[in-house]
């Protein structure tokens with residue numbers, strides 16, 4: 001199917017990318033994952049996914065968007081894996097079929113949970129298309145089998161994550177936050193960044209450091225400066241050591257008026273928090289003009305998780 005045929009989508013689902021306001025990383029667990037203590041915020045940078053019926057046993061995929069060529073359009077796509085997993089747990093893969101189309105906006109391999117957002121969207125879309133009655137907890141459990149960030153892409157808003165990052169509790173958050181996202185022209189693989197973290201922290205405590213209480217207080221009171229002062233990402237030194245020029249980009253954003261700048265998740269996207277919307281508009285203009293990154297986007301948060309749209 002070509003992406004232009006998407007007009008016939010029977011179900012459309014929109015899912016957000018994320019930024020980690022705090023990403024505290026502990027040592028490696030027996031399952032190979034790192035113990036995390038993290039605060040996620042879902043951002044208004046969305047991927048859209050359409051689903052339409054297909055013959056039983058057929059799972060098709062098309063991907064559109066300027067980075068579509070970087071995303072697998074076959075059975076390895078996380079959205080296809082999500083559809084098959086849902087089917088397998090509700091009667092069998094041969095009982096259902098679907099044609100999926102993804103329109104990418106979230107940067108690919110950018111540290112903003114793009115693939116996870118597509119998996120979350122596919123779970124929601126296929127459950128609706130196939131008439132499967134599944135509650136949000138079950139949906140998040142399936143999501144966790146697909147990737148550590150998938151449950152948050154389902155939940156959205158602001159949440160505290162423990163374990164692999166998939167054990168979630170909603171966090172009280174007031175007000176809206178205005179972000180400028182600088183997308184560098186390099187890729188960073190999540191496992192490679194965690195491996196570099198291990199090299200830099202050979203004696204990491206199995207328990208991650210706590211998220212800053214002042215961050216949670218800032219969110220609860222809607223105090224953007226307090227939030228900015230307490231952003232933290234333990235993967236940032238690892239990402240910077242793999243791509244040192246990200247440090248220059250972070251410095252440029254701070255000098256151009258950001259309250260704070262951090263690497264988003266495993267990077268390489270750099271996320272700058274602005275004091276208000278006008279400042280974000282100015283900051284994105286300045287950063288675009290510097291030529292330090294491939295593109296600059298603005299987004300706000302928090303926004304809801306994956307959900308069906310008209």
Ligand SMILES: C[C@](O)(CO)[C@H](O)COP(=O)(O)OP(=O)(O)OC[C@H]1O[C@@H](n2ccc(N)nc2=O)[C@H](O)[C@@H]1O
Nearest residue numbers: 032033034116147148149150164165190191194265266
């Ligand atoms: C960096 C973050 O985006 C922060 O939210 C996530 O921790 C990564 O989440 P994700 O991309 O959904 O992760 P997965 O697809 O489940 O795992 C990809 C790889 O990242 C590493 N990984 C991920 C999560 C975690 N808690 N510990 C890890 O070590 C592992 O090498 C894993 O094989």
Ligand SMILES: Nc1ncnc2c1ncn2[C@@H]1O[C@H](COP(=O)(O)OP(=O)(O)OP(=O)(O)O)[C@@H](O)[C@H]1O
Nearest residue numbers: 071077078108109110111112113114115118149190
């Ligand atoms: N539906 C999908 N969308 C994007 N990437 C996908 C998808 N399915 C598989 N991938 C592959 O997964 C890898 C990670 O891409 P993704 O865009 O999810 O990275 P990321 O945003 O850095 O992930 P995270 O922030 O969750 O660690 C890439 O190699 C990509 O090609």
